[in-house]
Amino acid sequence: MLALRTRGLGKTFKVKRKEPGLRGSVRSLLRPEWEEKPAVRGIDLTVGQGETVAFLGPNGAGKSTTIKMLTGILHPSFGEAEVLGLSPWKQRSELAYRIGTVFGQKSQLWYHLPPVDTFELIGRVYELKREDYARRSRELIERFELGPYLRTPVRKLSLGERMRCEIAAVFLHRPSLLFLDEPTIGLDVVVKQRIRELIRESNRSEGTTVVLTSHDPTDVEELCSRVVVIHHGGLLLDEPVERMKRDVLNRKTIRLTTASELRESELPLPEGTNAVRKEGRTFTIEVDLGRTAVEDVLGGWIGRVRIEDITVEDPPLEETIKHIYGRRGEKEEGA
Numbered sequence: 001m002l003a004l005r006t007r008g009l010g011k012t013f014k015v016k017r018k019e020p021g022l023r024g025s026v027r028s029l030l031r032p033e034w035e036e037k038p039a040v041r042g043i044d045l046t047v048g049q050g051e052t053v054a055f056l057g058p059n060g061a062g063k064s065t066t067i068k069m070l071t072g073i074l075h076p077s078f079g080e081a082e083v084l085g086l087s088p089w090k091q092r093s094e095l096a097y098r099i100g101t102v103f104g105q106k107s108q109l110w111y112h113l114p115p116v117d118t119f120e121l122i123g124r125v126y127e128l129k130r131e132d133y134a135r136r137s138r139e140l141i142e143r144f145e146l147g148p149y150l151r152t153p154v155r156k157l158s159l160g161e162r163m164r165c166e167i168a169a170v171f172l173h174r175p176s177l178l179f180l181d182e183p184t185i186g187l188d189v190v191v192k193q194r195i196r197e198l199i200r201e202s203n204r205s206e207g208t209t210v211v212l213t214s215h216d217p218t219d220v221e222e223l224c225s226r227v228v229v230i231h232h233g234g235l236l237l238d239e240p241v242e243r244m245k246r247d248v249l250n251r252k253t254i255r256l257t258t259a260s261e262l263r264e265s266e267l268p269l270p271e272g273t274n275a276v277r278k279e280g281r282t283f284t285i286e287v288d289l290g291r292t293a294v295e296d297v298l299g300g301w302i303g304r305v306r307i308e309d310i311t312v313e314d315p316p317l318e319e320t321i322k323h324i325y326g327r328r329g330e331k332e333e334g335a
């Protein structure tokens with residue numbers, strides 16, 4: 001069964017054209033001129049029930065606009081969408097009973113109230129039967145280990161504690177489709193891991209469909225089986241995470257600061273590595289894990305290079321997307 005399907009879904013915003021300077025501001029106030037700004041350029045997408053899909057793209061790519069159309073917040077300019085068999089903008093309140101949304105940057109809990117009060121409120125808004133609400137909230141409080149924070153006003157909770165409550169709250173009405181927008185933003189590594197486990201477990205035990213946006217590659221790797229990349233409002237890539245990992249995430253970035261000035265030619269770089277930047281004494285080196293291992297690269301420097309500092313990181317998602325974009329461009333040119 002399909003959780004959602006879109007055909008040629010798009011949104012064009014009408015924005016005021018503004019000329020520079022004070023005179024321009026006054027003119028656009030008195031005699032505004034409008035221009036069309038395409039945000040989403042016609043997306044075809046299907047997501048099956050129970051799938052876990054990462055929805056990625058650089059800032060301004062059109063992710064939020066797409067999610068807002070799929071949740072009925074925005075009316076599209078063209079195209080069609082069906083979410084759980086409903087039209088999001090025509091049957092918005094019906095849909096609200098069946099989906100859940102978490103925005104990492106915005107809280108749905110009442111700031112001055114303890115989470116337990118918001119839970120009660122959500123139970124009433126979604127018209128859950130008393131005994132059903134009691135059973136479900138008990139189960140979630142246990143699973144998310146919320147006991148210690150339940151009666152503390154939200155304003156006094158740490159970000160990690162609050163996010164656990166946020167995610168538990170969204171599961172109260174048993175949504176069959178979850179939209180998670182940056183659910184682990186700003187959290188420390190341990191809390192991020194716990195949040196991911198809880199989302200994964202809900203997907204496994206309740207078959208909840210998950211559509212996630214995140215700038216953290218670990219969220220994508222650990223939570224999703226499929227990745228959809230949007231760029232300049234259009235679909236760029238739609239493939240299993242495994243394949244993307246093999247092709248693109250199979251890289252690490254090493255940042256090496258040497259204790260003394262070193263020319264690029266003096267740094268031993270084995271096959272499968274590529275020095276992409278040198279700023280002062282800091283080199284940025286990309287490692288293709290399919291061709292060499294990070295420890296072999298580091299091993300080649302020990303005793304030969306005086307090292308002041310070294311870090312090993314995943315390439316930033318923005319770079320990964322640029323890499324995908326480059327690869328696609330090459331394919332299209334070659335076609």
Ligand SMILES: Nc1ncnc2c1ncn2[C@@H]1O[C@H](COP(=O)(O)OP(=O)(O)OP(=O)(O)O)[C@@H](O)[C@H]1O
Nearest residue numbers: 013015037039057058059060061062063064065066
């Ligand atoms: N209400 C609006 N009016 C005019 N333009 C808008 C509006 N909302 C979004 N846009 C524009 O549409 C484009 C897509 O924005 P959107 O917020 O969907 O991107 P995004 O992929 O979610 O980015 P981010 O990762 O930064 O949240 C951007 O160029 C943005 O400036």
